[in-house]
Amino acid sequence: MTDYATLRPYLISQLERGELTFLADYPLSSLCTFRIGGPADFIVYPKTERALISLVEFVRSVGVRYNVFGNASNVLFDDPGYRGVVIFTSELKSVTISGENVTAGSGMSVTALSVAAYRASLSGLEFTYGIPGSVGGAVYMNAGAYGGEIKDVCISSRVYNPDTCEIEVYSGNEQRFGYRESVYMNSPLIILSSDFRLKESDPVEIDALMRKLMNQRIEKQPLDLPSAGSVFKRCEGYFTAKLIEDSGLKGMTVGGAQVSEKHAGFIVNKGGATASDVLRLIEHIRNVVYMNFGVNIQPEVRYIPAE
Ligand SMILES: Cc1cc2nc3c(=O)[nH]c(=O)nc-3n(C[C@H](O)[C@H](O)[C@H](O)COP(=O)(O)OP(=O)(O)OC[C@H]3O[C@@H](n4cnc5c(N)ncnc54)[C@H](O)[C@@H]3O)c2cc1C
Known part of the structure; x- marks a missing residue:
């Protein structure tokens, strides 16, 4: 059973010592690149490695679930959010x-x-x-x-x-x-x-190569809309985005989630997309691509269930 009775005082004491900052009951949608996800019970930013380790030791000792993230740019958080502690490493940037x-x-x-x-x-x-x-x-x-x-x-x-x-x-x-x-x-x-x-x-x-690659990103990727990058992994012998495009799925929409019109490998959040919209769209894409080409494409984006 989750023991928040001791977790909250622990977080407050560590906050007072300057070891971390935290948010309670805060929407994950505002902290990930997909802009999807309900509230997490606690979101914690340890300020040092030592603070991160102490936090993990504590949450494990009281049986609270946790997960560690960097910038949450490759994850799909769940609609009900996250029961437990979401830890962001953003302060560890030496x-x-x-x-x-x-x-x-x-x-x-x-x-x-x-x-x-x-x-x-x-x-x-x-x-x-x-x-x-x-x-x-x-x-x-x-x-x-x-x-x-x-x-x-x-x-x-x-x-x-x-x-x-x-x-x-x-x-x-x-x-x-x-x-x-x-x-x-x-x-x-x-x-x-x-x-x-x-x-x-x-x-x-070095500078010329960085600029060239950035220009390719800007030209090919739907950077104006929230996403988690390419949703699917590359598959042996095929370009995954081309399989999706050749299946006629570019622009297909489920709720607020859409197969990007610019790059078929991306699912974008057109506004108000839910995790369940994205999951349904992923399932549909996988089924259609399998029916058309016999290729079983695998998601790269990591779905983080609420509990
Ligand atoms: C517009 C866009 C373009 C992208 N382009 C690319 C691209 O060109 N190539 C590419 O590979 N990816 C790309 N991505 C996907 C993503 O940015 C990368 O996979 C990135 O490396 C994920 O880093 P993150 O810090 O956001 O990881 P998160 O999304 O925070 O986490 C990803 C996974 O790593 C784990 N994790 C994170 N930090 C730690 C840690 N310190 N210790 C243990 N586990 C940890 C998490 O638990 C999670 O399972 C793109 C995404 C977007 C939105």
Whole structure:
């Protein structure tokens, strides 16, 4: 049974000590890029790694459910919201650069990180410029774009393991990166910071590549409407967005959710979309694509049930 009787005083005491800030009964729709989701019981922003770890230890000790997010740009929150504690890492945004090595806190925006790397004349993160996620979310998802992937540059991550109460380091093959996959998925591990190995390069060339990739995003993606990016993963031998477009689904609408008229791989929130609209549209797209092409497309966006 959820023990909020001790959770609330704990949060208030940590707030008073300057360890965190929190919101109670607050709509997730205002905190994610899809602009969908009902109220979470508690939304917490720990200010330090230590505060994050203490919070996780506490919520586990009182049996309260929790989940850790970066910028909530790859998630679909539920219509009834979230029963438990939603933790955002946004305050953990340190960056240190030493030669060609960059270490970034999990809450750092990857776009801001790519700009920091450019300013240090370091190449390798240009592909992340424009991805609206955090370092932790990008490492968790092995985010990628335009031929680049996090796995190409992320050499290790420091993580908190709530099962052992230890900070551990995952490096090399231990991060088990695959296409939109990592060891962190379906595990209790919380990414605290990640190390990237970049290459010294001409800042003019880095800047030119970043601008080129950003222009491609602006040209191809429906950035004027709320979304969670590409809804489906790439599938072997096919362009998923083309399968959807060739199925005649571009522009198809369920409630406020629509298959983007600009990019069929995106579902956009045209206004007032609910999680159930999006889930129904995803199911419909998957069925139609399967009927037309025999291809079973898989969602990339992570649905977070209310309980
Ligand atoms: C307009 C738009 C364009 C996009 N373009 C791209 C693109 O080009 N390429 C691409 O790959 N993605 C893209 N995305 C999707 C998304 O931005 C990426 O997947 C991003 O890496 C997610 O980061 P996040 O911080 O928002 O993660 P969140 O959405 O907050 O979380 C995603 C998952 O990671 C987990 N997680 C987050 N932080 C941590 C942590 N510190 N420790 C453990 N688990 C954690 C969460 O629990 C969740 O399961 C796009 C999205 C939008 C809206």
